[in-house]
Amino acid sequence: MLQDDEILIMMIMTSLMMLAMSSFFIYVVLRSQRKIRRKQLEMFNAVIDAQEQEQVRIARDLHDQIGPVLSIIRSQLDVIDDSGLDDIDKGIKKDVQEHLATAMNDVRSISHNLIPKTFSEYGFLKSLEYYIIRLKDFNKIQVILNCQYWPNNLGHTFEITLFRILQELFQNTCKHAHASEINLQILIDNDALTIKYSDNGVGLNKPISDNTGIGLKNIKSRTQLLGGEMVIESTQQSGFNVLFNFNLKRAYGTK
Amino acid sequence: MQICNLIAIIFGISNRKHFNHPMIKVFLSYLIFSEFIEIGLITLAEMGIKNHFLVNIFLLVTFSYMASIFFYNFVKKKYLFFIFWPLSKIILLNIINIFEFNKMLLISTNSLTILISGYLIIKESNNDSISISSNSFFWINSGMLIYFFSTLSILIMFNYITNPQHKIIFTYFKYFNFIITIFSNSLYIKGFLCCKTMKY
Numbered sequence: 001m002l003q004d005d006e007i008l009i010m011m012i013m014t015s016l017m018m019l020a021m022s023s024f025f026i027y028v029v030l031r032s033q034r035k036i037r038r039k040q041l042e043m044f045n046a047v048i049d050a051q052e053q054e055q056v057r058i059a060r061d062l063h064d065q066i067g068p069v070l071s072i073i074r075s076q077l078d079v080i081d082d083s084g085l086d087d088i089d090k091g092i093k094k095d096v097q098e099h100l101a102t103a104m105n106d107v108r109s110i111s112h113n114l115i116p117k118t119f120s121e122y123g124f125l126k127s128l129e130y131y132i133i134r135l136k137d138f139n140k141i142q143v144i145l146n147c148q149y150w151p152n153n154l155g156h157t158f159e160i161t162l163f164r165i166l167q168e169l170f171q172n173t174c175k176h177a178h179a180s181e182i183n184l185q186i187l188i189d190n191d192a193l194t195i196k197y198s199d200n201g202v203g204l205n206k207p208i209s210d211n212t213g214i215g216l217k218n219i220k221s222r223t224q225l226l227g228g229e230m231v232i233e234s235t236q237q238s239g240f241n242v243l244f245n246f247n248l249k250r251a252y253g254t255k
Numbered sequence: 256m257q258i259c260n261l262i263a264i265i266f267g268i269s270n271r272k273h274f275n276h277p278m279i280k281v282f283l284s285y286l287i288f289s290e291f292i293e294i295g296l297i298t299l300a301e302m303g304i305k306n307h308f309l310v311n312i313f314l315l316v317t318f319s320y321m322a323s324i325f326f327y328n329f330v331k332k333k334y335l336f337f338i339f340w341p342l343s344k345i346i347l348l349n350i351i352n353i354f355e356f357n358k359m360l361l362i363s364t365n366s367l368t369i370l371i372s373g374y375l376i377i378k379e380s381n382n383d384s385i386s387i388s389s390n391s392f393f394w395i396n397s398g399m400l401i402y403f404f405s406t407l408s409i410l411i412m413f414n415y416i417t418n419p420q421h422k423i424i425f426t427y428f429k430y431f432n433f434i435i436t437i438f439s440n441s442l443y444i445k446g447f448l449c450c451k452t453m454k455y
Contacts, residue, residue, distance in 0.1 A: 004423055007415050011424065014408035015431055019438075022404035026376065026397045033380045033387040 052160060059114035062107050070104045124159040125150040128166065139174045147186035154248070158226060162195075165222050168215050169197050169242065177201025177240060188248070195244040203240050204232075259436050260290040263443040270447055278324060279450050282395055285320045286443065289313060297432065300416065300425065307356040310413075314364050315349040321371045321399070322346070342367075358413065365407055372400040391449040398442030405435045 077097055082090060119127045125147060132143045166184070173179050179201030187194045223230040228246040267283045274280050296309045322342045345364055352360055375396045380387050387393055409428055415421045416428045 004421055007412065007421065007424055008427055011408060011412050011415075011427060011431075014411075015405055018408055019401065019405040019435065022401045025373065026400065029376055029380050030387060037386065 049157075052157075055114045059111045062111040062114075066107050067104070067111075070100060070107065074100050074104070119160070119163070123150075123152060124154070124163060127163060131163075131167065131170070135170055135174070141174060141179065142181040143170075144181070144183050145186075146184065149188055150186070151188065151248070161222050161226055165219050165244075166195075166197070168219050172215050173199045173201060173240065177203075179239065191248045193244075193246040193248050195246075196241070197244075198239060198241040200239045203238065259433060259440065260294050262437075263440040263447070264290055266444050267447050270450075274447075274450055276391070276450065278327065279391060279395075279447070281320070281323075282446075285316065289316055292316070293436075297429065301429070308354055310356075310361065311349060311353045314361055314368070315346065315353070317399075317403070318349065318364050318368050319346055321368050321375075324375065325371050356413075358410075361413075362407070362410055365403055365410055369400060369403050369407065372396045372403065376400060389449050391446040394442045394446035394449060398439040398446065401442065402435055402439040406432070 179199035
């Protein structure tokens with residue numbers, strides 16, 4: 001028959017061992033998953049970089065090669081004298097001119113969407129304002145932007161990635177949220193950049209943990225890429241709210 | 256001391272409006288039920304009353320809850336029968352033995368609960384849509400795993416715990432259970448917090 005002391009020691013040993021084993025198991029899972037995430041992030045970083053470079057190349061090609069060719073076609077069309085044409089030819093010429101104008105506008109618009117026109121000249125904030133004006137025109141949506149100050153030394157990579165995040169959010173709201181108003185607040189306090197984005201739409205229709213949409217995944221990955229943190233709060237009553245926190249010290253390093 | 260069992264429940268109830276997944280609500284219901292059974296169990300044991308019925312109920316409810324989560328989330332249709340059959344048999348055996356003290360059955364039920372929670376942890380850690388440290392199910396299942404794995408030894412020594420002659424063993428059980436409960440409750444609270452907002 002075992003004595004009380006022996007049983008007690010046995011119990012203490014086994015229970016503590018089991019507690020340690022289960023904690024170790026959780027620690028190992030947590031650690032290995034963090035490692036995998038870090039590797040995925042590095043890969044995503046490379047993909048984003050390549051994607052941005054490709055977008056720049058396509059935008060430049062569209063702007064510098066297709067654009068001038070279309071302009072030449074337009075000026076050559078303008079040279080054709082209308083007096084020598086019958087009514088049918090005049091109609092065809094007018095149609096071609098109209099299609100050409102549409103094609104030129106489309107090329108410009110695609111090129112500007114790939115790289116915002118104002119980005120290289122005026123930087124992040126002006127590009128954002130320009131984008132919001134266009135968004136208001138095309139989507140009949142009220143956008144309130146509140147940004148008192150934007151530092152001009154954040155680096156191109158940081159700014160363009162942030163711009164893409166906001167672009168994705170705006171597009172999500174316009175496509176899915178049925179919202180009439182978007183509120184965007186950008187606050188900078190010392191080295192901390194806080195961005196609050198909210199709309200008055202229908203919110204996410206399924207749990208955030210189940211949301212595997214490419215748009216949200218892209219936003220999440222880009223945020224991680226900038227070393228930031230993203231907090232989503234979405235209910236059907238309060239629309240979609242997202243908060244970003246970035247440490248600008250890290251952002252300076254992305255220049 | 257048993258009040259510590261209620262920490263996670265109080266936290267869960269006060270934050271229930273933020274729960275954005277139906278299974279979190281199911282977990283909260285399970286937690287309320289199981290924690291009250293546990294409080295009752297320890298109080299009765301302290302008074303020297305053996306209550307095998309409550310122990311059986313506690314493990315049966317836990318196992319049924321884990322099995323339902325397992326089915327709800329992960330089992331593919333073609334494997335359904337092969338897994339459903341042994342699990343339902345264990346549940347049935349537990350129901351039949353609800354008033355008996357069948358140590359082997361309790362230990363095997365507890366071990367299977369541990370296995371399922373371990374499987375759920377690994378499965379949740381592969382969820383690409385959310386970072387692991389923000390996954391509420393990961394933390395909840397971790398709490399379950401730690402609690403049930405650590406208390407497996409207690410279950411093995413259950414005869415000694417409920418025997419009034421071995422008072423010192425019951426005292427150790429009480430304090431150890433208290434620490435484990437605080438530990439697992441903290442993980443449940445972390446799970447509830449992650450559910451409130453999803454941090455990426």
